[in-house]
Amino acid sequence: xxxxxxxxxxxxxxFSQALRRRKVGVTIDNMLDALRGISLIHLQKKGDFxxxxxxxxxxxxxxxxxxxxLFEQFWSLGDxxxxxxxxxxxxEINASEDKEEDxxxxxxxxxxxxxxxxxxxxxxxxxxxxxxxFYSPDEILQQKDFTHFRAEELEKVKDWVSIxxxxxxxxxxxxxxxxxxxxxxDFRRSIRxxxxxGGEIMELKMRDRxxxxxxxxxxxDVSGSMDNYSQFFLRFxxxxxxxxxxxxxxAFSTRLSHITTLLKRRTFDETLHxxxxxxxxxxxGTNIGAALHHLHQRHSGLFHPNRSLFLIYSDGWDRGDTTxxxxxxKNLRRQVKRLIWLNPLLGNQNYQPLCKGMSTALPYLDHFxxxxxxxxxxxxxxxxxxx
Amino acid sequence: MFNxxxxxxxxxxxxxxxxxxxxxxxxxxxLKLEKPLLLEGEAGVGKTEVAKVMTQALGRRLIRLQCYxxxxxxxxxxxxxxxxxxxxxxxxxxxQQPLESVENIFSTEFLIQRPLMEAIQCESADQHIxxxxxxxxxxxxxxxxxxxxxxxxxxxxxxxxxxLSAKHRPLxxxxxxxxxxxxxxxxxxxxxxxIDFPPFEKEYRIVTTKVPTIHETLAYQICSFMQTVREKDxxxxxxxxxxxxWANALIQLHRDHLDRVTVEETLGCILKHFEDMxxxxxxxxxxxLSAPGEAR
Numbered sequence: 001x002x003x004x005x006x007x008x009x010x011x012x013x014x015f016s017q018a019l020r021r022r023k024v025g026v027t028i029d030n031m032l033d034a035l036r037g038i039s040l041i042h043l044q045k046k047g048d049f050x051x052x053x054x055x056x057x058x059x060x061x062x063x064x065x066x067x068x069x070l071f072e073q074f075w076s077l078g079d080x081x082x083x084x085x086x087x088x089x090x091x092e093i094n095a096s097e098d099k100e101e102d103x104x105x106x107x108x109x110x111x112x113x114x115x116x117x118x119x120x121x122x123x124x125x126x127x128x129x130x131x132x133x134f135y136s137p138d139e140i141l142q143q144k145d146f147t148h149f150r151a152e153e154l155e156k157v158k159d160w161v162s163i164x165x166x167x168x169x170x171x172x173x174x175x176x177x178x179x180x181x182x183x184x185x186d187f188r189r190s191i192r193x194x195x196x197x198g199g200e201i202m203e204l205k206m207r208d209r210x211x212x213x214x215x216x217x218x219x220x221d222v223s224g225s226m227d228n229y230s231q232f233f234l235r236f237x238x239x240x241x242x243x244x245x246x247x248x249x250x251a252f253s254t255r256l257s258h259i260t261t262l263l264k265r266r267t268f269d270e271t272l273h274x275x276x277x278x279x280x281x282x283x284x285g286t287n288i289g290a291a292l293h294h295l296h297q298r299h300s301g302l303f304h305p306n307r308s309l310f311l312i313y314s315d316g317w318d319r320g321d322t323t324x325x326x327x328x329x330k331n332l333r334r335q336v337k338r339l340i341w342l343n344p345l346l347g348n349q350n351y352q353p354l355c356k357g358m359s360t361a362l363p364y365l366d367h368f369x370x371x372x373x374x375x376x377x378x379x380x381x382x383x384x385x386x387x
Numbered sequence: 388m389f390n391x392x393x394x395x396x397x398x399x400x401x402x403x404x405x406x407x408x409x410x411x412x413x414x415x416x417x418l419k420l421e422k423p424l425l426l427e428g429e430a431g432v433g434k435t436e437v438a439k440v441m442t443q444a445l446g447r448r449l450i451r452l453q454c455y456x457x458x459x460x461x462x463x464x465x466x467x468x469x470x471x472x473x474x475x476x477x478x479x480x481x482x483q484q485p486l487e488s489v490e491n492i493f494s495t496e497f498l499i500q501r502p503l504m505e506a507i508q509c510e511s512a513d514q515h516i517x518x519x520x521x522x523x524x525x526x527x528x529x530x531x532x533x534x535x536x537x538x539x540x541x542x543x544x545x546x547x548x549x550x551l552s553a554k555h556r557p558l559x560x561x562x563x564x565x566x567x568x569x570x571x572x573x574x575x576x577x578x579x580x581x582i583d584f585p586p587f588e589k590e591y592r593i594v595t596t597k598v599p600t601i602h603e604t605l606a607y608q609i610c611s612f613m614q615t616v617r618e619k620d621x622x623x624x625x626x627x628x629x630x631x632x633w634a635n636a637l638i639q640l641h642r643d644h645l646d647r648v649t650v651e652e653t654l655g656c657i658l659k660h661f662e663d664m665x666x667x668x669x670x671x672x673x674x675x676l677s678a679p680g681e682a683r
Contacts, residue, residue, distance in 0.1 A: 041412070297620075
């Protein structure tokens with residue numbers, strides 16, 4: 001039984017704590033179930049023990065790698081109290097002590113822009129206290145290109161973007177259900193109502209179909225050429241993702257990353273840290289065709305010809321194969337209700353969509369809109385809300 | 388009931404389901420810990436089949452809930468039997484006791500049980516249930532919330548009546564194709580297992596078990612061809628379901644080996660997209676088929 005082996009019990013608990021620190025969400029229930037399971041299997045078989053822990057602690061494919069890696073380290077040498085485990089335990093304890101410093105993710109050095117954004121924010125907070133903001137009419141700020149902000153303006157605009165994303169999420173989540181005017185009889189309410197007349201149905205209650213929610217699919221280009229703009233759009237995506245349930249988010253450069261889970265239920269700064277570790281090839285080149293191809297292959301179930309809206313934020317500088325991009329755009333056109341492309345360069349009056357990526361995609365779009373400042377982002381929201 | 392992982396694995400193989408020890412382990416744990424089992428994987432790798440096979444192996448009854456967008460409480464949990472309620476009211480009127488009968492019309496007698504409630508409400512011990520909630524990723528996010536109460540406590544709360552709890556906990560198997568992420572709250576209540584495409588040896592065993600009349604050479608060729616196809620970048624990679632369909636189709640056509648013409652004629656069994664068909668012709672995968680003499 002379990003209590004005969006309190007060392008094992010202790011180690012399973014330590015192991016689950018170590019997992020939690022690596023962002024695998026293990027609940028107390030999961031742990032108790034795993035401990036109950038120990039008495040059901042033969043502990044000599046490491047494979048069974050592995051499956052017992054993995055089925056209880058892991059809840060999606062992405063967590064599997066983290067789990068495997070830690071499992072190997074933690075339970076290596078077959079002896080749970082062996083030196084390898086001890087080392088991890090000490091590391092874990094140390095890690096929890098200076099948790100704050102630990103948040104310097106290893107891959108951060110490869111992601112200069114993300115680091116810069118975070119540092120920028122910290123610096124701004126300090127600076128903000130020193131310098132009282134100048135008189136700056138909001139209208140002027142709204143028209144200003146995202147790349148031209150002074151530090152103290154940046155914070156303000158970032159907040160605006162967050163608020164805007166919340167507003168549009170609330171608008172989209174609203175459901176209409178007219179009482180008494182629909183085309184279907186609402187038996188449940190009619191009968192309940194009849195009780196007060198002693199069971200005689202005096203008024204018929206009607207109901208209407210609930211409008212099906214719009215599904216938003218947002219993809220943000222995080223390649224090098226977009227560095228100055230993508231942080232604003234990621235913030236917008238973050239706000240939407242957290243306040244609108246029917247939303248899926250992706251980031252891409254040469255490859256596509258599904259970032260919905262990274263954006264959900266976290267502050268934006270936490271999200272940035274996580275993104276730096278998870279999104280492949282940040283600030284790299286762009287291959288929109290390949291990214292869309294991946295999207296189709298892996299997530300085709302998201303698209304619905306009558307209800308989904310696909311929004312892509314990119315400057316269209318594409319190093320990939322335009323025939324692939326062309327066929328993917330054609331596919332996308334068939335699968336979504338509305339296709340919107342936001343291009344920060346369109347804010348420049350002299351810009352013409354001549355680069356090969358952009359000109360390939362153009363014929364398939366419903367809307368091709370600028371998105372280089374706050375006021376253009378607001379206009380984009382109006383387009384999204386037009387149902 | 389099973390007492391070891393080996394027994395589960397053996398029972399599944401007796402029902403012609405070839406599985407790794409890892410899957411047998413989670414099924415065993417799901418039974419022992421009385422927790423729902425969430426199976427994820429590509430389409431056609433045999434997720435739904437696990438529920439069917441376990442129904443047979445355990446001698447239970449299968450209740451299946453196919454999820455779709457717009458699935459609501461009334462079609463998944465329960466619905467009031469309105470005609471019956473109306474009749475009761477009329478009967479009450481005729482017998483001069485209207486009020487009392489009206490009060491009773493919200494009782495279990497007037498409930499129509501939908502799949503989830505049926506699974507919870509089974510009375511007798513000899514009538515255990517396997518509950519299959521298929522393709523949960525197709526349902527709306529709101530629907531997952533209904534599932535939470537059922538999956539963690541095996542109970543249903545009906546406002547007019549109260550809480551109904553399960554007398555015998557069913558084996559619950561939930562499948563998802565992962566077109567969207569399932570909510571964490573739901574996942575945390577389940578045991579999780581990812582079913583991958585099978586390696587060659589396993590697929591060969593599956594084909595020869597499921598299609599016993601198949602010629603050895605043909606089975607070998609089909610499986611090695613499918614392995615090659617899955618390595619390529621197709622929109623929809625064919626699963627084991629497609630392999631078995633193909634094998635059966637070839638038997639109906641009285642073929643004992645694969646050649647270019649046969650593959651081209653029957654390509655529709657494994658590839659279901661026009662683009663994939665086109666790509667197959669362009670890449671000329673057929674040329675890598677081993678000749679029947681070389682096989683084995």
